[in-house]
Amino acid sequence: MPVASDVEESATDTDAAGEGLPINEVFYSLQGEGTLAGIPSVFVRTSGCNLRCWFCDSYHTSWEPTGAWRDVNSILEEVQSHEQANHVVLTGGEPLIHEQSVELLERLAAEGYHTTVETNGTIYRDAPIDLTSISPKLASSTPTPDRDPKGDGEWEEKHEENRIDMDALSLMVDAYETQLKFVVTDESDLLEITDLVERVRAATATTVADDDVLLMPEGMTREQLDGTRSEVAELAMEYGYRYTPRLHVDLWNDAPGT
Ligand SMILES: C[S@@+](CC[C@H](N)C(=O)[O-])C[C@H]1O[C@@H](n2cnc3c(N)ncnc32)[C@H](O)[C@@H]1O
Ligand SMILES: Nc1nc2[nH]cc(C(=O)O)c2c(=O)[nH]1
């Protein structure tokens, strides 16, 4: 395993590390989030992220990125070893910081897989994607000094500056079938969500229905979700948006590889 800085330094410059992708893990599970929840899927998790959400449930792809550089062939082989699956979820970290994610998606499409990309929506790439599962990051995700899991708020400004890119977000919504999946910590997030949804609607030619807007409770453990899911479910009903569970957390809590 390369040390964290290997991934970090070359995360936006894959040429520096040659061909391939920094891979944190590949595993077979049920899609736990969003409109395809419950579907058996192979997850490919890249390492490295351009943001630093304080609540990130994939700490070892963002705050302390680790992984091994792997070529696309070897990733594809591991995906194919899970013979029951015809859905692949490319996630991270932020998978779209890596140019080589496009090649992986092309190879997966050529093999007939349905592909979902889990992304924060700040980087647009042209690739064969069946569903972009975009999770734009709200102000409540910002790692202020009192909520920084690692340091002392060093990422606050950069995260705040980069968390929304309306151009990238609009391009993605117009190019792909999309769901907008917001992590909700409490009711105060809803003003920003409704405003952002209206801005996306104004900036795109695509119809973004309320059903395409998903509210997902914040929490990486069952215990944490116990404190958020009821309120978020009520908010979904109040605003007419869709609620999404975190099925994998309900089933397996925070066990690795789920
Ligand atoms: C680890 S992220 C990777 C993909 C991409 N970087 C993103 O943020 O969309 C995968 C999904 O988990 C969500 N997520 C991360 N931490 C979470 C938490 N503590 N509670 C709920 N959802 C969380 C993200 O919003 C995203 O939808
Ligand atoms: N089961 C399961 N479903 C998921 N859907 C999105 C995930 C992600 O981390 O992007 C995820 C995950 O980590 N596990």
Ligand code: SF4
């Ligand atoms: S954007 Fe995604 S991977 Fe990056 S820190 Fe936030 S939740 Fe984690």
Ligand SMILES: [Mg+2]
């Ligand atoms: Mg996850």
